[in-house]
Amino acid sequence: IPVQQATANPETGEAIETSEQSNTIATKKKPGDFHFGKIIGSGSYSEVVLAQEKCSGKEFAIKILEKSHIIKYKKVPTVTREKEVLQKLDHPFFVRLFFTFQDKERLYFGLTYAKKGELLHYIKRVGCFDILATQFYSAEIVVALEYMHSLGMIHRDLKPENILLGADMHILITDFGTAKILDEGQKDCKANSFVGTAEYVSPELLTAKSACKASDIWALGCIVYQLLAGKPPFHATTEYLVFQRITKLDLNIPGGFPEKGSDLVTKLLVLDPTKRLGSENFGGYEPLKMHDFYQGINWEQLHKMEPPLIQ
Ligand SMILES: Nc1ncnc2c1ncn2[C@@H]1O[C@H](COP(=O)(O)OP(=O)(O)OP(=O)(O)O)[C@@H](O)[C@H]1O
Numbered sequence: 001i002p003v004q005q006a007t008a009n010p011e012t013g014e015a016i017e018t019s020e021q022s023n024t025i026a027t028k029k030k031p032g033d034f035h036f037g038k039i040i041g042s043g044s045y046s047e048v049v050l051a052q053e054k055c056s057g058k059e060f061a062i063k064i065l066e067k068s069h070i071i072k073y074k075k076v077p078t079v080t081r082e083k084e085v086l087q088k089l090d091h092p093f094f095v096r097l098f099f100t101f102q103d104k105e106r107l108y109f110g111l112t113y114a115k116k117g118e119l120l121h122y123i124k125r126v127g128c129f130d131i132l133a134t135q136f137y138s139a140e141i142v143v144a145l146e147y148m149h150s151l152g153m154i155h156r157d158l159k160p161e162n163i164l165l166g167a168d169m170h171i172l173i174t175d176f177g178t179a180k181i182l183d184e185g186q187k188d189c190k191a192n193s194f195v196g197t198a199e200y201v202s203p204e205l206l207t208a209k210s211a212c213k214a215s216d217i218w219a220l221g222c223i224v225y226q227l228l229a230g231k232p233p234f235h236a237t238t239e240y241l242v243f244q245r246i247t248k249l250d251l252n253i254p255g256g257f258p259e260k261g262s263d264l265v266t267k268l269l270v271l272d273p274t275k276r277l278g279s280e281n282f283g284g285y286e287p288l289k290m291h292d293f294y295q296g297i298n299w300e301q302l303h304k305m306e307p308p309l310i311q
Pocket residue numbers: 040041042043044045046047048061063095111112113114115117118161164174175
């Protein structure tokens with residue numbers, strides 16, 4: 001039915017979106033359209049529930065947020081940012097947002113169901129990854145970061161908990177409430193308040209209170225180190241000591257750490273963000289993708305490959 005203007009849902013006041021392209025009304029879904037199953041996980045302001053859409057049988061991870069809770073903890077900007085970023089992302093290595101809806105009390109996000117959970121779970125289970133698995137999974141993260149940065153967005157809280165795995169064991173990056181969307185042509189972030197998770201925080205955020213795309217590259221360096229060593233590079237008993245180790249670059253490469261891995265890690269964990277391999281001021285992603293550690297990686301085919309066993 002050719003639809004000229006959107007109408008509103010009398011109950012929630014929410015606009016009934018029209019999808020111009022197919023010139024039809026994509027009516028808003030509602031809780032009753034789903035069979036809700038097990039709770040997959042819960043966050044500070046949310047619960048993620050496995051749900052099956054009755055009419056299609058499709059499975060989704062539906063993230064449910066209580067409006068009263070979001071308002072009480074002043075997280076409305078976080079929630080709207082998460083939706084804004086999710087809507088812009090369209091790539092196999094990112095959790096996809098299929099739909100949103102709301103009722104009086106809650107907001108609902110229909111997401112890709114990452115059936116195999118968090119990458120962190122696998123690191124804990126096997127202790128540390130072998131070179132092949134580290135090469136493959138860190139290469140998928142490189143491809144994901146290159147894509148996200150190409151859209152002028154910075155994740156700012158990249159860590160193994162936020163790198164989920166689909167049924168096919170490829171990565172699905174999530175958690176975008178604290179991401180940053182750079183203004184048109186803006187290169188770096190001006191000072192801002194958000195600080196990520198201690199062990200993956202970049203030195204520039206601690207010293208200059210500003211994060212940039214290269215801050216995600218720093219987090220990548222921490223993750224490559226952690227995959228090979230089993231622990232993140234700047235581990236300490238208190239947050240203050242973690243920050244001290246980061247700003248001093250108190251990095252020690254343990255014995256037995258693979259040679260190619262340590263060369264890559266030392267080129268990623270550089271205090272000056274403009275001197276980090278992969279930083280846009282340091283030649284961008286090509287030099288990083290050309291590093292010896294990634295010899296043999298077919299960058300265009302990664303998401304079609306059968307992931308190596310994690311062992
Ligand atoms: N699309 C998904 N598929 C499978 N599991 C998911 C998905 N999204 C989130 N989870 C899991 O559900 C849990 C809660 O995720 P959620 O995003 O609601 O909160 P969080 O980001 O983990 O916590 P916080 O909001 O405090 O940062 C997490 O453990 C996460 O691993």
